[in-house]
Amino acid sequence: MEPHRGHILSSLGKPGELDPAARAFLVALTGGALASDALWREALTHGSLGEPRDYQRLEFLGDRVLGLSIADWLFADAAASEGKLSQRLNALVSRETCAEVARALDVGAHIRLGKQARDDGGVHSDNILGDVMEALIGALFVERGFDAARDFVRRAWAVPMASGAGQRKHPKAALQEWAAGNRRKPPVYTLVTREGPDHAAKFTVAVSVNGVGESTARGSSKQEAETAAASEFMKTFA
Structure with missing residues (x-):
């Protein structure tokens, strides 16, 4: 509102x-x-x-x-x-x-x-x-x-x-386990861009797994963007 x-x-x-x-x-x-x-x-x-x-x-x-x-x-x-x-x-x-x-x-x-x-x-x-x-x-x-x-x-x-918040595995932990279970190297997170002032910053992060692919996502913190990128990766490749 x-x-x-x-x-x-x-x-x-x-x-x-x-x-x-x-x-x-x-x-x-x-x-x-x-x-x-x-x-x-x-x-x-x-x-x-x-x-x-x-x-x-x-x-x-x-x-x-x-x-x-x-x-x-x-x-x-x-x-x-x-x-x-x-x-x-x-x-x-x-x-x-x-x-x-x-x-x-x-x-x-x-x-x-x-x-x-x-x-x-x-x-x-x-x-x-x-x-x-x-x-x-x-x-x-x-x-x-x-x-x-x-x-x-x-x-x-x-x-x-x-709502059961936290009962499901965190997307970054889920991706880490998926990569290990598929004999892949650990996922790599890269900060792509940081835009805006400190109090309203927007972060774009990419996560990649060697030999599989890459996903990107945005968030109001680096951690939030990493979580969203991991979630997007799991939807796309897992």
Whole structure:
């Protein structure tokens, strides 16, 4: 959903204060009143605004809280092996899944971006959406503790968890095993192009298996492009 132009301008807010629309969104999202405007404003602020505090520190914290919350959730499945648990954990905390959750919750409409970053499509970037999603988890942990953050993660990640994200083998791992099983050398990934500014970069990656062929794909990160290229290769040649 594309935010209205008036909302984009107002969402910057006064120094130290949250835009009223962002505050109402966060109260509804987290299920409680906010104790600190400054904390949540920081969680929504991208570095392109040039403000003293942006979301990076809270994103660092939220990444760890998310990982522990998902690991705790997965551990309840006593039948799953450590390998399967790790596979699912990696998929559920990936940048792509974090961005997917952020889009489902309409977080992008409230991210505070500089004009150039917004004009360049930063509000749609998997990297930015994923980072802000983790920063919001970090802010919730700081303000209300781990139990509240874990409960929020269980609500927000209900769809990816129910969909079985990570139960299938990761495309890069599947390609690696396919190559070995067919007595081929390991796949080789090559960065073809990197376009756009840092906050809205697009990567094109090629993957090849000697004597078989090559596939290319694009993504908003090198890892995402490699994963897509591996998936495309398996569809074409495996």
